[in-house]
Amino acid sequence: MVNVGQESPEGDSARNRGEKICLIANPQAAGGRVGKRLDELRGLIDQAFENWELRLTEGPGHATELARAAAREGFDLVAAVGGDGTCHEVVNGLISPDAQDVTNPIFAVVPFGTGSDLVRSLETPTDTAQALAIASTGVTMSTDVGVAQYSAPDGSPAIRYFINVCGFGANGDVANRVNQGSKRVGGSVPYVKATLRTLADYSAQRVRLSWQGPEGEGSWEGNLLSAFAANGFYCGGGMLVGKGASMQDGMFALTVIEDDNILRLLLNLPRLFTGTIHKASSAFRVTASHVRAEALEDGPPILVELDGEVDAALPLELRILPEALRVRGGWR
Numbered sequence: 403m404v405n406v407g408q409e410s411p412e413g414d415s416a417r418n419r420g421e422k423i424c425l426i427a428n429p430q431a432a433g434g435r436v437g438k439r440l441d442e443l444r445g446l447i448d449q450a451f452e453n454w455e456l457r458l459t460e461g462p463g464h465a466t467e468l469a470r471a472a473a474r475e476g477f478d479l480v481a482a483v484g485g486d487g488t489c490h491e492v493v494n495g496l497i498s499p500d501a502q503d504v505t506n507p508i509f510a511v512v513p514f515g516t517g518s519d520l521v522r523s524l525e526t527p528t529d530t531a532q533a534l535a536i537a538s539t540g541v542t543m544s545t546d547v548g549v550a551q552y553s554a555p556d557g558s559p560a561i562r563y564f565i566n567v568c569g570f571g572a573n574g575d576v577a578n579r580v581n582q583g584s585k586r587v588g589g590s591v592p593y594v595k596a597t598l599r600t601l602a603d604y605s606a607q608r609v610r611l612s613w614q615g616p617e618g619e620g621s622w623e624g625n626l627l628s629a630f631a632a633n634g635f636y637c638g639g640g641m642l643v644g645k646g647a648s649m650q651d652g653m654f655a656l657t658v659i660e661d662d663n664i665l666r667l668l669l670n671l672p673r674l675f676t677g678t679i680h681k682a683s684s685a686f687r688v689t690a691s692h693v694r695a696e697a698l699e700d701g702p703p704i705l706v707e708l709d710g711e712v713d714a715a716l717p718l719e720l721r722i723l724p725e726a727l728r729v730r731g732g733w734r
């Protein structure tokens with residue numbers, strides 16, 4: 403049942419009284435800190451919304467089910483409370499084919515997890531109370547969503563949606579290391595540590611990329627270190643791989659980094675955070691609406707991460723769903 407909050411203080415015009423919001427929280431996010439602060443979270447929600455409901459996930463994939471149910475029940479907004487993994491699952495519940503028979507709710511993010519790269523792209527504050535204020539009164543824009551088609555671990559065809567960044571190559575290994583480690587320390591620290599460890603032992607494989615964009619078709623073959631297909635701007639705890647791009651242009655900013663000697667790779671590492679990695683001698687960037695990637699030699703699986711979650715490997719096909727999701731953020 404939707405909660406009807408207490409009367410807000412006199413003069414509180416920021417409290418949203420016209421929309422119902424379902425907030426989906428992962429109690430395990432941020433090393434379990436979300437679960438320990440649920441009472442505080444409920445109080446903050448009640449200050450921002452009059453009609454609200456908080457639903458807790460019970461395991462992997464549950465946020466997708468909860469988001470799908472909220473869409474069917476007619477909530478005006480659905481917010482992900484947690485890190486990028488929770489956001490990824492909620493988006494898949496709102497965009498999945500089962501939800502196409504309803505008007506999709508507006509999506510919002512209340513950050514409280516490791517990385518929180520999506521909130522950087524949406525310009526949503528990392529402070530919970532301020533993020534709830536954005537969910538209550540912020541700007542809503544129709545936003546592109548990426549579609550990834552690949553083979554699941556059992557070999558069956560699979561489709562997942564992503565709102566922020568899809569990466570493959572060494573960055574797939576980096577995301578896997580972060581997800582398997584402790585998430586009590588947020589921000590860029592876990593990603594930098596995982597990146598350094600991956601660079602020390604990653605063996606680049608020969609890959610073929612092909613794409614279609616505003617300048618026509620293009621292709622590349624070579625030893626791939628990493629590739630980023632960015633719909634948003636940030637990944638990996640603050641790596642600015644989509645600088646200057648847009649989430650409303652129907653295109654990915656595709657950045658490709660070729661294998662290089664370890665010294666040059668380490669020297670170029672800061673460029674990932676300044677948005678200039680594509681200017682390195684061993685990298686390039688193109689604009690594309692469709693991307694295909696496939697390995698050209700036998701070897702270990704080349705992992706794919708979607709919004710920081712790893713459940714795929716090459717071969718991979720990517721395309722854009724233009725303006726497929728209404729998103730409320732601190733857009734400027």
